[in-house]
Amino acid sequence: xxxxxxxxxxxxxxxxxxxxxxxxxxxxxxxxxxxxxxxxxxxxxxxxxxxxxxxxxx
Numbered sequence: 574x575x576x577x578x579x580x581x582x583x584x585x586x587x588x589x590x591x592x593x594x595x596x597x598x599x600x601x602x603x604x605x606x607x608x609x610x611x612x613x614x615x616x617x618x619x620x621x622x623x624x625x626x627x628x629x630x631x
Contacts, residue, residue, distance in 0.1 A: 579616075579623030592622045 580592055594602065594617040606613040612627035 574627070574629065576626045576628070577623055578626075579621060581621040589620070589622065593617055593619075594622065 580589055582589075594615060599615055599617060603613065603615060606624075606626070610626045610628045614625040616623040616625070
């Protein structure tokens with residue numbers, strides 16, 4: 574199964590800023606997620622943040 578969690582431009586800017594990933598934070602989060610899920614991708618742009626996770630039961 575593939576799961577997605579995300580926010581986009583319809584969410585207020587102050588919340589999107591809190592959920593944005595710097596390069597360092599992105600790398601650290603991916604390393605941590607890969608220890609507990611089968612696969613993951615993080616998409617972080619100025620208007621949205623999405624985390625895609627693959628696994629059977631999460």
